[in-house]
Amino acid sequence: MPDFARLDDFLESTDTDGYLIDADSTDSDQYYLSGFDAPDPFVTLYDGETHLLFPRSLEFGRAKRESRATTVERYVDFDHAELVEEHGSEAAVSHVLARFLESYGVDSVAVPPRFPLRTADGLRARGVDVTPDTDGTITEIRATKTDEEIEHVRAAQKANEASMQAAEDLLSAARVADDGTLQYDGEVLTSERVKEEIEVTLLRHGCSLDETIVACGADAADPHDRGSGPLTAGEPIILDIFPRDKTTKYHADMTRTFCKGEPSDTVREWYDLTERAKTAAFDALEPGATGADVHDAVCDVYEAAGLPTLRSDDRAETGFIHSTGHGVGLDIHELPRLSPSGDELEPGHVVTIEPGLYDPDIGGIRIEDIAVVTEDGYENFTEYEQRLVV
Structure with a gap:
């Protein structure tokens, strides 16, 4: 299990509630933080614990078995279908992510240097503060091997x-x-x-x-x-x-x-x-x-x-x-x-x-x-x- 003490210190020093990654596991920071290997993009939130969010149920069961996450959830758990009807398919995603973050009391997130602009803009539109981690803290943590x-x-x-x-x-x-x-x-x-x-x-x-x-x-x-x-x-x-x-x-x-x-x-x-x-x-x-x-x-x-x-x-x-x-x-x-x-x-x-x-x-x-x-x-x-x- 990686030691995320340095990430905890980073979140405290930047006064952010959590660290968010939106990528598939070919992104090494995503794989390292989530502990899960998946070919399609998913979201990982770290707030002292690790939480995974998947668009579909495809990887849900395997993630619960194989990842080291504290929680594993899906869009459907945050009323995705209803949000699509109300806001349209693209905007619904940002509403789901905002609800996901809200469920853990997260109002502000740091994100890695390479992060989807659509995701960042959507979260900001929902009132979430998104701060780029320009130093790449997780990449720096990965440099020291267990x-x-x-x-x-x-x-x-x-x-x-x-x-x-x-x-x-x-x-x-x-x-x-x-x-x-x-x-x-x-x-x-x-x-x-x-x-x-x-x-x-x-x-x-x-x-x-x-x-x-x-x-x-x-x-x-x-x-x-x-x-x-x-x-x-x-x-x-x-x-x-x-x-x-x-x-x-x-x-x-x-x-x-x-x-x-x-x-x-x-x-x-x-x-x-x-x-x-x-x-x-x-x-x-x-x-x-x-x-x-x-x-x-x-x-x-x-x-x-x-x-x-x-x-x-x-x-x-x-x-x-x-x-x-x-x-x-x-x-x-x-x-x-x-x-x-x-x-x-x-x-x-x-x-x-x-x-x-x-x-x-x-x-x-x-x-x-x-x-x-x-x-x-x-x-x-x-x-x-x-x-x-x-």
Whole structure:
């Protein structure tokens, strides 16, 4: 059960009666606050306890069984049909919500930064005070993981490593054709074929993903290029896998860079530098340090080697051109930030460390582990070996 003491403090400091979310459970704040997974939008009210309101009866029984809410109600419980007759279908919704809030003595609500404007306007028209929570208090609360959440990430990372092994096995078993492309089972080995192997392996381990990165050569020089087409010997291949556990909804994240055959001297040099940058970042990772401190440690390594970073040149298009890492949990990118704007790190923060170097003439190198900040440092969840040549 999450600790909502910080949300209680927020409501008290803003003199609001409750916190309201109107979204489906793909909104991670909704899922976290409600403790319920539903594909259609519903309303969650937190006033020290959690109350759910559904437009229809479809999810009503399951919500009573599965959610951690104190109460579960439907529009019909607030005379929705009569309100439709009196006010029309659109206005009736705001009347239902107002009655729902009134039943808990709630006259004012805070809402997350992204909140339906129609819902806010409708409640204001019914006399409810609606205040935007521009800081995203629940998102901030989610950044500090419970022991249970940490285990969820750890389990997702185990599946992630199995999928990385399956991908590396494909690359290892491939042969180099005369034209320099990789071949496997008599066919050209493509980015798409490796992604398929990754996805199938993750499904077998209870995880899934919408996209993954298998990018070779110049494609790998763009940090978010998903990669496509034939894979080539002698060029770095970035594999960045970020699955989500289908049961717990928690993510993991890991990147490795491989080269089939002999890499260039520059690729080897960049790989060694990136290993050193990752080590420097972990050396800086501890409670009380800031995300900016960790990011600076990476920039120090690259800049000392004469390579550009966004810290040394905010217009740089090659070199180290992204932040050092990010939080991971219900979202693949969430707080805290390991970047120039990164705030103080706390025990329970789950973060990636992912330095990298990029240049279309050379390719890309990135190595990424995932770890949790602890009371006395950190614990790295990642057990997967680092190697360049396969």
